Amino acid sequence: MKDFNGKILFLDRNDINTDEIIPAKYLTEITKDALKPYLLEDLNMEGFDSESDLPGKKVIVTRENFGCGSSREHAPWALEVNDINIVIAENFARIFRQNMFNCGMMAVPLEKNQIEKLFSTFSGKETELKTDFAGSKFTFTTGTESLEVPFEISDFDRSLVEAGGWVDFADKNY
Amino acid sequence: MGKTIAQKIFDSHRVDNPSGDINVIKLDAVFCHEITTPIAINDLKSRGKYRVFDKNKIKAVIDHVTPSKDSKTAEQAKIMREWARDLDLKDFFDVGQNGVCHALFPEKGYVRPGYTIIMGDSHTCTHGAFGAFAAGVGTTDLEVGILKGVCAFKSPETLKVELTGTRAKGVYAKDIILHVISQLGVNGATDHVIEFDGSVIADLSMEERMTLCNMAIEAGGTCGICPPDETTVDYLWPFIKDGYSSKDEALKDYSQWMSDSDAEYSKVLKLDISKLEPVTTFGFKPDQVKNVTDMKKAPVDQVYIGSCTNGRIEDLRAAAAVLKGRKLNSSVRGILAPATPKVYREAVKEGIIDIFMDAGFCVTNPTCGACLGMSNGVLAEGEVCASTTNRNFNGRMGKGGMVHLMSPASAAAAGIAGYITDPRAYLD
Numbered sequence: 001m002k003d004f005n006g007k008i009l010f011l012d013r014n015d016i017n018t019d020e021i022i023p024a025k026y027l028t029e030i031t032k033d034a035l036k037p038y039l040l041e042d043l044n045m046e047g048f049d050s051e052s053d054l055p056g057k058k059v060i061v062t063r064e065n066f067g068c069g070s071s072r073e074h075a076p077w078a079l080e081v082n083d084i085n086i087v088i089a090e091n092f093a094r095i096f097r098q099n100m101f102n103c104g105m106m107a108v109p110l111e112k113n114q115i116e117k118l119f120s121t122f123s124g125k126e127t128e129l130k131t132d133f134a135g136s137k138f139t140f141t142t143g144t145e146s147l148e149v150p151f152e153i154s155d156f157d158r159s160l161v162e163a164g165g166w167v168d169f170a171d172k173n174y
Numbered sequence: 175m176g177k178t179i180a181q182k183i184f185d186s187h188r189v190d191n192p193s194g195d196i197n198v199i200k201l202d203a204v205f206c207h208e209i210t211t212p213i214a215i216n217d218l219k220s221r222g223k224y225r226v227f228d229k230n231k232i233k234a235v236i237d238h239v240t241p242s243k244d245s246k247t248a249e250q251a252k253i254m255r256e257w258a259r260d261l262d263l264k265d266f267f268d269v270g271q272n273g274v275c276h277a278l279f280p281e282k283g284y285v286r287p288g289y290t291i292i293m294g295d296s297h298t299c300t301h302g303a304f305g306a307f308a309a310g311v312g313t314t315d316l317e318v319g320i321l322k323g324v325c326a327f328k329s330p331e332t333l334k335v336e337l338t339g340t341r342a343k344g345v346y347a348k349d350i351i352l353h354v355i356s357q358l359g360v361n362g363a364t365d366h367v368i369e370f371d372g373s374v375i376a377d378l379s380m381e382e383r384m385t386l387c388n389m390a391i392e393a394g395g396t397c398g399i400c401p402p403d404e405t406t407v408d409y410l411w412p413f414i415k416d417g418y419s420s421k422d423e424a425l426k427d428y429s430q431w432m433s434d435s436d437a438e439y440s441k442v443l444k445l446d447i448s449k450l451e452p453v454t455t456f457g458f459k460p461d462q463v464k465n466v467t468d469m470k471k472a473p474v475d476q477v478y479i480g481s482c483t484n485g486r487i488e489d490l491r492a493a494a495a496v497l498k499g500r501k502l503n504s505s506v507r508g509i510l511a512p513a514t515p516k517v518y519r520e521a522v523k524e525g526i527i528d529i530f531m532d533a534g535f536c537v538t539n540p541t542c543g544a545c546l547g548m549s550n551g552v553l554a555e556g557e558v559c560a561s562t563t564n565r566n567f568n569g570r571m572g573k574g575g576m577v578h579l580m581s582p583a584s585a586a587a588a589g590i591a592g593y594i595t596d597p598r599a600y601l602d
Contacts, residue, residue, distance in 0.1 A: 025548055030213055154194050170318040
């Protein structure tokens with residue numbers, strides 16, 4: 001199973017699309033590793049600088065409709081090769097969300113007010129996420145402040161995370 | 175309680191229900207192109223699973239960058255080519271025969287009502303125009319599709335878009351779908367199938383229905399679906415005539431893929447399009463839509479006519495009607511990419527290519543081309559394109575570039591005027 005813990009990158013925007021996560025011009029690459037330097041290169045968000053804001057971050061927390069647009073699995077892969085295996089948002093575009101679980105990664109939805117609380121409490125501070133996968137619980141921590149948030153994913157998504165992705169699961173079961 | 179088209183298709187294709195509302199469904203076709211498939215091929219190879227579930231049900235094309243533009247795209251094409259040869263795929267389209275996947279595959283008769291189709295391309299929803307369930311997926315789903323002929327989806331909730339009224343002159347399927355997306359929002363149909371219905375749909379050609387379904391994903395939809403009818407049967411007849419004694423018999427068979435009158439929809443959006451005018455997008459999201467007349471003559475540097483949305487013969491005819499006897503404004507460059515070799519050939523025969531070339535357009539080979547900024551026609555920083563494509567994300571057609579989505583007639587009109595304008599002024 002992948003690692004779902006670490007420092008959080010807060011992206012305060014809706015509708016962050018797949019072209020912003022990884023521009024099409026890099027889709028000529030045929031290895032995942034080659035995508036590493038280009039993650040969020042074209043993200044259109046004031047105050048964001050991928051070179052200084054990304055290093056060391058293992059988790060993304062963002063607003064609604066993350067990953068809309070293209071079917072390119074290069075978007076989760078660009079996250080994966082940067083050791084970001086989990087995105088938490090109000091909701092996700094379908095294909096992106098499925099791609100994440102298909103890779104054994106997690107795209108976890110939380111209620112709008114919970115996301116708002118995460119932004120208001122932790123954004124702009126150095127915040128760590130700890131994921132209790134079996135207990136379906138996140139713990140957000142900054143300094144002495146800590147917040148526990150339960151999460152829900154389907155049994156199917158859970159089995160994909162445990163299997164390490166859809167290929168092995170499907171080949172075993174169908 | 176009755177069922178929607180999508181529910182009927184799922185019920186007839188379900189092989190498993192691993193948890194909750196997750197369905198593993200059997201696939202009738204898996205479509206492949208050279209951007210998302212080579213990694214799947216390489217991964218299958220590395221897992222010792224270099225095989226396909228059915229060599230007749232996998233259709234492959236090189237379309238996004240073709241002919242190859244550099245060593246990397248040449249390598250992607252080579253992987254596809256060798257795979258198609260090694261595994262003896264029945265249908266593979268390489269340079270000389272290739273065109274934009276979502277225009278080429280329907281043209282070849284590969285889509286039927288009731289089919290389930292996946293492809294590693296978000297605009298796979300186009301094929302729902304035939305009453306099929308067709309969805310874009312990532313490379314891992316594609317890989318499993320190639321290997322096992324199955325894919326997993328949530329149970330399809332259906333959002334019905336009922337279109338009534340009379341279409342005004344100069345208003346095309348592209349204007350209708352942009353209007354629908356502006357009403358739904360970019361995630362208004364996430365995890366939903368959008369079923370298009372109403373008197374307007376009944377009057378649309380298959381090409382127009384494909385334009386409509388093509389952009390279902392721009393509202394987050396899994397698939398756009400039109401109910402199969404006489405128009406569907408007429409389009410498919412050359413491919414199905416050996417299987418049916420008459421068109422009526424085919425229609426009767428296909429009617430099993432119509433929604434029941436008491437089917438349950440999660441939402442119904444009713445739109446009367448009688449007052450709809452030619453529209454365009456104005457921002458970096460496809461739901462930011464305005465009338466072209468409200469664009470204050472926004473200047474454009476490039477016009478692009480082509481793509482899986484609007485590169486078919488009817489689209490070229492609509493643009494040619496505006497361009498005939500006119501020239502591009504000296505400040506604008508025009509690019510035409512007919513979607514398939516068949517479209518290109520028909521456009522030559524009808525004199526449409528001459529009209530475009532006389533107007534000053536560059537005519538390229540069939541390809542996805544400028545649409546996603548991977549190949550020819552990329553914009554420079556600060557440049558603006560009037561485009562018949564489907565996506566206007568920031569930097570989509572080139573870093574720092576701006577794309578306005580519109581109908582072929584509106585794009586042609588923008589090319590002549592040098593700014594976004596009403597195409598009706600150029601129509602007889």
